[in-house]
């Protein structure tokens with residue numbers, strides 16, 4: 215378990231992490247999300263004692279990282295820019311790390327096997343691809359068979375097979391009762407992998423909870439209805455707490471009713487429906503809403519493609535549906 219209370223980190227005038235408190239529970243995969251510069255890496259570095267908090271504290275399995283007699287057995291961490299001795303093979307790198315922590319060679323062989331590094335284990339780690347380097351970083355984190363794992367961008371640089379492998383591995387480790395805390399920029403991946411989320415923006419927590427609760431708290435679920443009697447249906451549905459938006463002449467978006475409620479209202483009015491689709495917001499939609507004011511580096515809008523829809527023209531339903539998936 216990881217427990218942070220009033221955790222704060224200032225670099226001069228810059229407050230990177232601003233008085234945050236959270237708990238990361240065992241037996242679950244907890245995702246750590248935030249825009250660039252939000253304070254994720256700084257928080258993770260403080261958890262493993264690489265940065266000292268300006269204020270507040272953070273403990274892992276009940277103690278500060280430095281107080282653990284065998285920290286590698288308590289906490290395994292993959293942090294960005296993992297330093298690997300470039301001249302050493304993966305095996306020798308892991309053996310050296312194991313030796314300084316009283317871990318046997320058998321465990322080195324196990325983590326090499328577990329992380330799919332067997333074929334390249336004798337090769338110089340300095341020549342590894344980004345993906346192989348990530349696997350080696352994960353192998354190092356797993357070396358002490360720790361109860362808590364902290365993984366900063368573990369799927370960075372991995373191919374789809376590697377991404378799936380990380381997803382399966384963290385699920386397995388959480389199911390074994392371990393605490394798994396990971397950050398990722400890949401929203402769709404996070405939505406599949408994590409049970410719970412901590413969302414951070416400009417050093418402050420902006421949302422926490424189960425993945426679906428975080429999505430629901432930040433987005434609206436609407437129902438898309440296609441009918442040749444759109445005006446009649448809109449008039450029937452309009453009431454307190456229900457908003458009906460006309461997307462195009464025979465297409466409505468209804469906010470405030472479920473798809474069955476819309477279907478039943480249509481039946482009661484003798485209105486024929488050609489489409490009735492609940493529109494589920496994605497984690498990416500929720501993330502954009504939650505962190506809208508917290509982005510440090512804003513992007514410019516991409517200019518419209520000359521072959522795209524003309525300005526002012528409504529996108530067709532397939533475009534909208536695709537965007538909402």
Ligand SMILES: Nc1ncnc2c1ncn2[C@@H]1O[C@H](COP(=O)(O)OP(=O)(O)OP(=O)(O)O)[C@@H](O)[C@H]1O
Nearest residue numbers: 225228229230248249250251252253254255256257
């Ligand atoms: N050593 C440092 N000195 C000064 N400022 C720092 C230092 N480390 C981080 N910062 C600043 O603190 C803020 C948080 O940085 P951090 O790396 O924790 O963000 P992050 O959420 O991990 O971002 P990213 O997703 O880009 O990795 C940023 O504004 C960053 O520029």
